[in-house]
Amino acid sequence: MNINIKNYKNILDNISDGVYFVDKNRKILYWNNAAEKITGFTYNDVINSFCYHNILRHVDKSGNELCRNGCPLLESMKTGTFIHADVYMHHKSSYLLPISIKVFPLKNDKNEIIGAIEIFNKQKKINNTTPSPLALKEFLMYDPLTNLPNAKYLYKVINSKLNEIKSIKRNVGILIIDIANFTSIINKHGSDIANQLLKIVAFTLKSNIKTGDIIAHWKNDKFVLIFNLENKEELNKIAIRLKMLSEKTSILIENKNISLSISIGGTYFLTNDNIEKLIDRLNNALIKSKNDKYNKIRILE
Structure with missing residues (x-):
């Protein structure tokens, strides 16, 4: 050549x-x-x-x-x-x-x-503004496994967004991403492999959200993300993309790819919401997505 x-x-x-x-x-x-x-x-x-x-x-x-x-x-x-x-x-x-x-x-x-x-x-357009681990550690709002904000930080953001939409008309969406086969991965391959996959998913999600969007490790095998939306239809498109990216995540163990199965629930911030209503609707959407045989994504109003 x-x-x-x-x-x-x-x-x-x-x-x-x-x-x-x-x-x-x-x-x-x-x-x-x-x-x-x-x-x-x-x-x-x-x-x-x-x-x-x-x-x-x-x-x-x-x-x-x-x-x-x-x-x-x-x-x-x-x-x-x-x-x-x-x-x-x-x-x-x-x-x-x-x-x-x-x-x-x-x-x-x-x-x-x-x-x-x-x-x-x-891609330069992808550049989220998640706080630094040092700043989060100081206020006990940091998850050391995934290097992401934790549930405590997420509650703070949710309260802030709920107050914000009461004064500024804005579409804000929230997704909960659940690794449906996480327990079976632990049982078959051990917690070290499962946690390694969890960290990879965390980095994939963090690398594929835009400025102003928020990601946190909610608990165990779940992540929650908050988005400022141009319109309501955008949330479902985001969910489809993040589900695909998460399910393309895998690691090679004994010449076999260990991959993930993902369920996603979502909803929107409403002006009459409080944090309990919002989280209850989000969890309900996740339950419905888990029961969905094919799509595994459910967005509730």
């Missing part, structure tokens, strides 16, 4: 975007410093492996695993076109990051396609 990587290395190793090259067989020939920082995978982890070995496990917005079907690198080499997409990428620690990718075909002096290059970085 006639790609002289040395000519590009000094430049590409000092930019903030992740960059990697593949040849026509999709073998990874180059992996820059930013790619290591963004993904957790080192140069030695990936070099001379093939992208279809599903290292990064790109996932689209519908939950399709692109390395198996719909690889942007392969498509770019087949068609000779530039491809831009917003997708999700698995970090080495197994959580999912929202990224933007740009893929170009690489050509030789004869204008023949000899490979492809992918440039990627984290």
